[in-house]
Amino acid sequence: MVDQYLSQVGTLIRAARRNKSLTQSDLARSLHTSQSAVARIEQGRQNLSLEMLARIGEALGTEVVTVSSNAPLNLRIEGGRPLSGSIDVRTSKNAAVACLCAALLNKGTTTLRSLARIEEVNRIVEVLSSIGVNCRWLPGTDDLEIRPPRRLDLAAIDEDAARRTRTILMFLGPLLHEFGAFSLPMAGGCDLGTRTVEPHLQALRTFGLDVVAHAGKYTATVTPDVRPARPIVLTERGDTVTENALFAAARTEGVTVIRNASPNYMVQDLCFFLRKLGVQIDGIGTTTLTVQGISEIRTDVEYFPSEDPIEAMSLLTAGIVTKSEITVKRVPIEFMEIELAVLESMGASFTVGEEYLAANGATRLVDVTTHPSRLHAAKDKIHPMPFPGLNIDNLPFFAVIAACADGETTIHDWVYENRAIHLTELERLGARVKLMDPHRLLISGPTRWRATEMMSPPALRPAVVLLLAMLATPGVSVLRNIYVINRGYENLDGRLNALGANIEVFRDR
Ligand SMILES: CC(=O)N[C@H]1[C@@H](OP(=O)(O)OP(=O)(O)OC[C@H]2O[C@@H](n3ccc(=O)[nH]c3=O)[C@H](O)[C@@H]2O)O[C@H](CO)[C@@H](O)[C@@H]1O
Numbered sequence: 001m002v003d004q005y006l007s008q009v010g011t012l013i014r015a016a017r018r019n020k021s022l023t024q025s026d027l028a029r030s031l032h033t034s035q036s037a038v039a040r041i042e043q044g045r046q047n048l049s050l051e052m053l054a055r056i057g058e059a060l061g062t063e064v065v066t067v068s069s070n071a072p073l074n075l076r077i078e079g080g081r082p083l084s085g086s087i088d089v090r091t092s093k094n095a096a097v098a099c100l101c102a103a104l105l106n107k108g109t110t111t112l113r114s115l116a117r118i119e120e121v122n123r124i125v126e127v128l129s130s131i132g133v134n135c136r137w138l139p140g141t142d143d144l145e146i147r148p149p150r151r152l153d154l155a156a157i158d159e160d161a162a163r164r165t166r167t168i169l170m171f172l173g174p175l176l177h178e179f180g181a182f183s184l185p186m187a188g189g190c191d192l193g194t195r196t197v198e199p200h201l202q203a204l205r206t207f208g209l210d211v212v213a214h215a216g217k218y219t220a221t222v223t224p225d226v227r228p229a230r231p232i233v234l235t236e237r238g239d240t241v242t243e244n245a246l247f248a249a250a251r252t253e254g255v256t257v258i259r260n261a262s263p264n265y266m267v268q269d270l271c272f273f274l275r276k277l278g279v280q281i282d283g284i285g286t287t288t289l290t291v292q293g294i295s296e297i298r299t300d301v302e303y304f305p306s307e308d309p310i311e312a313m314s315l316l317t318a319g320i321v322t323k324s325e326i327t328v329k330r331v332p333i334e335f336m337e338i339e340l341a342v343l344e345s346m347g348a349s350f351t352v353g354e355e356y357l358a359a360n361g362a363t364r365l366v367d368v369t370t371h372p373s374r375l376h377a378a379k380d381k382i383h384p385m386p387f388p389g390l391n392i393d394n395l396p397f398f399a400v401i402a403a404c405a406d407g408e409t410t411i412h413d414w415v416y417e418n419r420a421i422h423l424t425e426l427e428r429l430g431a432r433v434k435l436m437d438p439h440r441l442l443i444s445g446p447t448r449w450r451a452t453e454m455m456s457p458p459a460l461r462p463a464v465v466l467l468l469a470m471l472a473t474p475g476v477s478v479l480r481n482i483y484v485i486n487r488g489y490e491n492l493d494g495r496l497n498a499l500g501a502n503i504e505v506f507r508d509r
């Protein structure tokens with residue numbers, strides 16, 4: 001029965017592909033798989049996850065089979081298996097969303113190449129499309145073409161999509177160049193406790209933007225011809241606040257200086273993209289950015305956002321906690337050096353290859369191979385810092401690594417009010433995790449993992465940490481409602497399966 005079903009689906013896929021004049025290799029490229037895998041799918045000789053079916057449907061611009069999409073997606077993971085082989089790091093969620101917002105500054109056509117096909121990008125594409133921006137995935141690729149209309153229609157905004165991301169906050173900077181007054185739905189994103197927007201509002205006020213947050217909306221008014229009278233000093237070295245200040249400065253004629261700017265990876269990527277739009281920026285990778293703004297941008301441009309250091313950390317963690325030898329390719333090393341140094345101090349063994357450049361021509365990449373090793377607790381507490389420190393989004397992965405290490409490790413998340421709390425969920429898989437206060441965890445290892453079934457926490461990285469712990473856990477575990485993972489990772493289950501994991505996606509009926 002299953003075989004017959006697979007062969008019928010395969011026939012439908014072949015027909016849809018031919019209809020689009022795509023070769024098997026074209027389709028394989030957009031699915032990040034091989035031509036032979038596509039051939040097997042079309043012959044009905046390959047098991048297909050619902051996730052993969054949805055991706056094939058997306059690549060072919062048609063739903064191959066209709067599956068109920070309201071029920072949450074869950075993962076069934078048979079863990080305790082070693083992984084092997086190599087895996088490429090995909091491009092980053094956080095640079096993608098910054099560049100998508102920056103495309104609003106450009107009246108010409110922007111093509112963002114090799115974007116990660118993740119739910120966060122889908123939500124922003126839905127929001128952009130709803131306000132009249134023409135967004136088109138180029139057939140057989142992960143390249144998104146973006147063409148703004150003459151006038152954006154904010155009244156038609158897809159509020160549901162907007163509220164499911166934090167990125168909507170980053171529309172404030174681009175839109176202040178377009179409207180005298182406007183309103184936007186309030187930001188969502190990971191539930192990590194209070195995430196202040198005040199630094200954004202302070203920075204944008206210097207460009208004449210006044211925002212009132214009320215009844216689930218940001219209501220903004222713009223006083224014309226206001227520009228920063230002196231360097232903007234950000235009250236926090238936040239990533240998205242720096243990006244909002246850059247959006248405002250990019251189309252404000254003259255020089256704007258931004259101090260205490262974040263030099264983090266997504267900000268650097270955004271700066272490289274803005275340069276391609278003709279905006280001159282000095283100080284990229286430092287905490288002082290000097291921006292030479294231009295009042296109008298109308299250029300046809302393409303840009304390749306760079307690889308995701310957080311995905312790199314996630315994949316390395318998969319190798320480490322399953323005691324496997326895997327090669328994680330395209331690791332943006334500038335943003336992973338401290339993480340690797342801390343891992344080394346815990347006894348992790350790995351080989352780092354020669355550097356090469358990412359497609360953006362600037363970010364340095366390496367391939368990292370993990371080797372099975374005996375881990376011990378970190379001597380000092382592990383804590384994040386703004387770049388160049390250990391990345392806050394990489395901190396959660398040290399919780400599952402510490403759970404595999406001999407001894408007690410302290411993890412200190414001073415940044416978020418609520419993220420550390422989500423990591424105590426590891427206890428349900430057998431880890432010994434003590435929440436000493438809302439910001440500090442004491443983790444005692446090694447863990448005798450035991451399989452279990454649980455819900456994903458409402459935060460991306462802690463949810464992936466649980467998935468990785470389940471990969472290390474012998475037996476069958478279930479992680480429910482994984483939308484939050486798909487918000488930031490492309491086909492993570494399929495790509496881990498290609499390394500030998502056994503993860504099945506299923507929906508509740
Ligand atoms: C789309 C995107 O790019 N999201 C990233 C971005 O979110 P984003 O820039 O939105 O981060 P938040 O505004 O949530 O800031 C993170 C937290 O750090 C605190 N804070 C930050 C800087 C500082 O100097 N002092 C300070 O206290 C803030 O108050 C907040 O609680 O940066 C976060 C921190 O790197 C990452 O977790 C997110 O993945």
Ligand SMILES: C=C(OP(=O)(O)O)C(=O)O
Pocket residue numbers: 166167188189190393460461488
């Ligand atoms: C906190 C994160 O995302 P967001 O800012 O989109 O909530 C994250 O990427 O881990």
